Amino acid sequence: MSDAVLKVDDLRTHFRLRAGTLKAVDGLSFELQAGRVLCIVGESGSGKSVTAQSIMRLIMPPGRIVQGGITFRDQDLLALTEREMEDLRGNRIGMIFQDPMTSLNPVFTIGEQIVETIVAHTSLSGEDARARAVELMRLVGIPEPEGRLSDYPHQFSGGMRQRVLIAIAIACEPDILIADEPTTALDVTIQAQILRLLSDVQKKLGSAMILITHDLGVVSAMADEVLVMYSGRMVEYGDVKTIFRNPRHPYTQGLLDSIIKLDDSRESELRSISGLPPIPIDPPPGCAFRDRCVKAFDLCGEQDPPWVETGTGSTAVCHAVAAEEAAP
Amino acid sequence: MTDAPSLHGESLRQRSAAELRRENLHIMWRTLTLAWHAYAKDKAAVGALIFLVIVVLIAILAPWISPHDPTEAVGTRGGLPGTDGLVLGGDMDGRDMLSRLFWGGRVSLLIGVVPTVAATAIAVVLGLFAGYVGGWVDQVVMRVLDVFFAFPLVLLAIVIAGILDPGVATLILSITVALVPYISRLVRTTTVSVKQEPYIEAARAGGATTPTILARYVLPNMLAPVIVYSTTLIGLMMVVGSGLSFLGLGIQPPDADWGTMVSDGRAVLKKAPHATAFPGFVIVIVSLAFSFVGDGLRDALDPRARVR
Amino acid sequence: MTRFIVMRLLTIVPIMFGVSFFVFILAHLAPGDVTTTLTGPYATEETREQIRESLGLNEPLPVQYGKWLSHILQGEFGKSIANRRMVAELIFPKFANSAILALTSAAMAYVIGLFAGIFAASRPYGYFDRFTIAGTLMFGSIPPYWFGLLLVLLFSLTWRWLPATGMTKIVGGGGPIDVILHLILPTIAAGAAPAAIIARTVRATMLEILSQNYIKVARAKGIRRGVILRKHALRNALPPIATICGLQLGYLLGGVLFVEVIFAWPGIGYQLWQAIQARDIPTIQGASLIIAVAFVLVNLAVDVFNAYTDPKIRISEGVRSR
Ligand SMILES: Nc1ncnc2c1ncn2[C@@H]1O[C@H](COP(=O)(O)OP(=O)(O)OP(=O)(O)O)[C@@H](O)[C@H]1O
Ligand code: SF4
Ligand SMILES: [Mg+2]
Numbered sequence: 001m002s003d004a005v006l007k008v009d010d011l012r013t014h015f016r017l018r019a020g021t022l023k024a025v026d027g028l029s030f031e032l033q034a035g036r037v038l039c040i041v042g043e044s045g046s047g048k049s050v051t052a053q054s055i056m057r058l059i060m061p062p063g064r065i066v067q068g069g070i071t072f073r074d075q076d077l078l079a080l081t082e083r084e085m086e087d088l089r090g091n092r093i094g095m096i097f098q099d100p101m102t103s104l105n106p107v108f109t110i111g112e113q114i115v116e117t118i119v120a121h122t123s124l125s126g127e128d129a130r131a132r133a134v135e136l137m138r139l140v141g142i143p144e145p146e147g148r149l150s151d152y153p154h155q156f157s158g159g160m161r162q163r164v165l166i167a168i169a170i171a172c173e174p175d176i177l178i179a180d181e182p183t184t185a186l187d188v189t190i191q192a193q194i195l196r197l198l199s200d201v202q203k204k205l206g207s208a209m210i211l212i213t214h215d216l217g218v219v220s221a222m223a224d225e226v227l228v229m230y231s232g233r234m235v236e237y238g239d240v241k242t243i244f245r246n247p248r249h250p251y252t253q254g255l256l257d258s259i260i261k262l263d264d265s266r267e268s269e270l271r272s273i274s275g276l277p278p279i280p281i282d283p284p285p286g287c288a289f290r291d292r293c294v295k296a297f298d299l300c301g302e303q304d305p306p307w308v309e310t311g312t313g314s315t316a317v318c319h320a321v322a323a324e325e326a327a328p
Numbered sequence: 329m330t331d332a333p334s335l336h337g338e339s340l341r342q343r344s345a346a347e348l349r350r351e352n353l354h355i356m357w358r359t360l361t362l363a364w365h366a367y368a369k370d371k372a373a374v375g376a377l378i379f380l381v382i383v384v385l386i387a388i389l390a391p392w393i394s395p396h397d398p399t400e401a402v403g404t405r406g407g408l409p410g411t412d413g414l415v416l417g418g419d420m421d422g423r424d425m426l427s428r429l430f431w432g433g434r435v436s437l438l439i440g441v442v443p444t445v446a447a448t449a450i451a452v453v454l455g456l457f458a459g460y461v462g463g464w465v466d467q468v469v470m471r472v473l474d475v476f477f478a479f480p481l482v483l484l485a486i487v488i489a490g491i492l493d494p495g496v497a498t499l500i501l502s503i504t505v506a507l508v509p510y511i512s513r514l515v516r517t518t519t520v521s522v523k524q525e526p527y528i529e530a531a532r533a534g535g536a537t538t539p540t541i542l543a544r545y546v547l548p549n550m551l552a553p554v555i556v557y558s559t560t561l562i563g564l565m566m567v568v569g570s571g572l573s574f575l576g577l578g579i580q581p582p583d584a585d586w587g588t589m590v591s592d593g594r595a596v597l598k599k600a601p602h603a604t605a606f607p608g609f610v611i612v613i614v615s616l617a618f619s620f621v622g623d624g625l626r627d628a629l630d631p632r633a634r635v636r
Numbered sequence: 637m638t639r640f641i642v643m644r645l646l647t648i649v650p651i652m653f654g655v656s657f658f659v660f661i662l663a664h665l666a667p668g669d670v671t672t673t674l675t676g677p678y679a680t681e682e683t684r685e686q687i688r689e690s691l692g693l694n695e696p697l698p699v700q701y702g703k704w705l706s707h708i709l710q711g712e713f714g715k716s717i718a719n720r721r722m723v724a725e726l727i728f729p730k731f732a733n734s735a736i737l738a739l740t741s742a743a744m745a746y747v748i749g750l751f752a753g754i755f756a757a758s759r760p761y762g763y764f765d766r767f768t769i770a771g772t773l774m775f776g777s778i779p780p781y782w783f784g785l786l787l788v789l790l791f792s793l794t795w796r797w798l799p800a801t802g803m804t805k806i807v808g809g810g811g812p813i814d815v816i817l818h819l820i821l822p823t824i825a826a827g828a829a830p831a832a833i834i835a836r837t838v839r840a841t842m843l844e845i846l847s848q849n850y851i852k853v854a855r856a857k858g859i860r861r862g863v864i865l866r867k868h869a870l871r872n873a874l875p876p877i878a879t880i881c882g883l884q885l886g887y888l889l890g891g892v893l894f895v896e897v898i899f900a901w902p903g904i905g906y907q908l909w910q911a912i913q914a915r916d917i918p919t920i921q922g923a924s925l926i927i928a929v930a931f932v933l934v935n936l937a938v939d940v941f942n943a944y945t946d947p948k949i950r951i952s953e954g955v956r957s958r
Contacts, residue, residue: 482887
């Protein structure tokens with residue numbers, strides 16, 4: 001597919017800790033098409049944030065991208081200098097983080113923090129940049145934006161701060177918007193508003209979006225494609241309708257089963273499969289999910305599961321699926 | 329029907345109390361072993377600990393292992409290392425430097441360790457009391473401590489020691505007094521933050537008395553940071569204490585600790601620089617060793633640091 | 637903001653009362669008869685009686701304290717036992733001399749500490765960082781009296797580059813060049829430990845702040861590395877840095893006693909040491925009081941500075957309240 005804005009190929013991001021090598025992301029591949037929404041889902045610690053930050057090259061020591069390719073349009077992001085990467089961040093790729101309460105610098109005004117991004121990436125300055133900031137604030141639904149330009153973060157509520165952060169992320173009309181659990185830290189009543197806002201601006205700008213979430217309800221409402229992660233590895237990846245209709249990986253099946261049973265999108269968090277995912281510090285070979293998998297068999301403890309293009313249209317990483325596909 | 333549940337509840341509570349104690353012991357043991365493993369990984373900290381053990385042993389065994397009487401002239405005045413058969417040379421009066429360093433360690437270590445330990449003990453009681461009782465008691469204690477914070481620590485110790493008659497006891501007393509406010513503040517802050525934890529509320533609701541809560545919950549949670557802090561302070565207090573000795577406020581001639589040895593060396597600074605250099609160097613490395621041990625302890629006792 | 641400053645000013649009132657009481661009681665803590673402590677061992681019985689009378693030593697302690705305090709407030713610290721001059725006359729010029737040394741040492745400590753700390757934090761665990769960590773450890777636990785002597789040994793006795801002692805009169809002495817030459821070694825000796833402590837604190841603070849979410853956000857905005865360090869991180873690190881810098885200046889103003897003793901620098905610390913040796917209690921009292929006042933005032937200044945730089949406090953009584 002030639003109109004992919006982002007290609008991630010076998011990404012591996014590891015942290016060297018005293019206890020060993022934590023393979024936070026270990027073999028992840030996907031493509032993001034212009035204007036489409038990819039949701040990444042997975043339990044806490046499955047490596048979603050590390051994935052997002054790897055794409056932005058925000059990983060700091062002891063973490064390092066040890067292998068893989070990240071291609072934005074035709075640029076190999078991993079080959080860029082830090083300077084070139086800085087020009088891209090916040091400009092062509094915007095990012096929104098999980099916790100709006102701690103994401104704004106407490107000693108600078110809201111206006112300064114929006115203007116800073118505009119000035120960094122455009123030729124606008126002074127009054128023009130400020131006017132653009134006001135326009136952005138209006139766009140993300142902050143009332144009386146002119147008057148609030150000189151307010152400090154502590155004078156804003158959590159929801160309003162997240163709006164400011166969205167305004168910053170879209171300031172330069174990026175090609176890709178990465179939102180890492182943008183609503184987890186917010187009140188339930190505000191969550192829907194923020195998601196709607198995100199969806200609106202994404203459509204308006206025509207950007208592609210990577211939305212990281214715990215919530216399968218959100219996935220079904222917003223995603224075009226979905227990527228399921230488990231303990232740093234990819235589990236299943238494909239079109240959202242295909243996967244929701246016909247999940248192939250035992251983990252995805254378990255997740256979707258649990259929603260159908262509860263049939264309440266609020267309860268559709270990914271905790272319903274019993275047990276906890278292992279922390280991937282020096283993981284042994286084999287499938288990370290095997291201790292919790294209903295379909296596990298000998299091979300699962302011996303070899304890493306293969307990537308399987310399924311007949312139903314998704315990609316699953318699983319021995320059992322491979323066997324099913326091989327069978328006539 | 330009316331008795332059964334309460335009886336059952338009674339036995340349940342008793343069993344759980346015994347179990348709890350066993351569990352507590354188990355957790356404590358596990359924490360200690362975990363901490364030790366974490367500590368053992370830090371090579372600098374282990375090295376420093378071994379070094380300190382050796383230094384302490386030398387100080388204790390000084391009467392038996394010193395080659396000479398530390399107060400008697402056995403060589404030429406300010407003899408350089410190697411002359412007169414003295415490995416580290418002689419001091420301004422021709423006394424054996426090595427023997428004086430061995431003996432001096434006794435006092436120098438003492439004035440590092442004793443005030444810190446004493447001040448920690450006092451501060452734990454004071455800080456726990458103020459922090460846990462709160463209210464005006466806390467206010468009064470803190471305001472009084474504020475008065476002490478108005479003096480730089482070293483200066484406070486010097487003034488107190490300077491007013492009293494010089495001697496080792498004076499030194500220990502003055503450093504202890506100067507140190508109590510700092511540790512108390514830490515103890516109090518930790519106590520106040522532990523006090524607000526939900527499990528304290530739960531324990532109180534469960535009928536636990538104040539002493540129980542203090543001993544069982546507050547003290548253990550507070551001890552780790554306090555021990556770390558105090559360990560780091562020992563080295564510093566050795567430097568401070570030796571400083572007071574240097575000023576002549578501590579041990580009196582002919583006995584010496586490392587601080588007075590530095591001071592004595594001044595008289596022959598040009599002719600016999602080793603008489604000043606050696607004792608000072610010993611102060612530096614022993615004090616460094618204490619801070620390495622403190623850092624190791626901090627990493628070992630702080631679970632957040634343990635993963636890395 | 638004004639409210640904050642007023643409140644903060646009010647807190648030093650009880651502290652100053654406490655400090656003065658502590659200093660007052662020092663005379664009574666000293667072993668032996670108070671009159672001996674206050675007049676020296678060679679005073680006649682007549683003088684003693686006079687002292688008793690004037691201090692009202694037969695009156696209850698609080699009354700004595702009140703009298704003493706009212707004298708102090710009028711700038712009368714009493715008469716020095718050692719050289720029969722008024723204590724105030726003695727200590728104020730000495731304090732000024734200490735202030736000169738304190739300022740040069742603080743300047744050195746600030747420059748070295750800030751640069752080393754910031755650079756070290758900008759590349760954690762790099763070569764410069766390791767070098768800084770080693771340096772801060774070393775100079776943080778080096779006894780100032782020993783370090784001072786080593787400097788004298790090398791620069792004055794061996795190489796004869798710089799004078800060690802002999803600074804008796806700052807004003808009207810050998811002129812500015814002479815003062816500067818005499819300042820170099822004491823400045824290094826006094827500034828080394830504060831430089832190490834400041835470097836360590838700055839490094840730790842910067843590392844802590846660089847790990848905050850808003851720094852990650854700033855990086856995600858595409859702000860340049862250097863700008864993040866200088867603007868976003870440093871601005872937030874300001875309060876702890878100001879606090880440690882103020883604290884160190886406070887210590888230095890107290891006269892780095894050891895350094896003053898070694899270099900015979902005619903400052904308040906040296907004076908205090910001489911007073912201690914002479915058991916000259918009124919001078920000890922005056923010197924400790926002035927040091928404590930300086931220390932408290934510096935810390936007050938830091939608090940006000942920090943309040944001013946914190947938007948939460950600065951606009952707490954702001955016009956807008958949302
Ligand atoms: N800076 C870091 N240092 C060490 N380990 C890290 C660091 N950042 C992430 N990790 C580890 O990498 C793994 C993946 O973390 P990540 O934050 O990507 O999870 P996540 O899927 O985003 O979880 P959540 O839903 O809780 O946000 C975790 O085990 C985490 O502990
Ligand atoms: S590879 Fe094996 S253990 Fe892993 S999901 Fe497939 S069947 Fe289950
Ligand atoms: Mg995350």
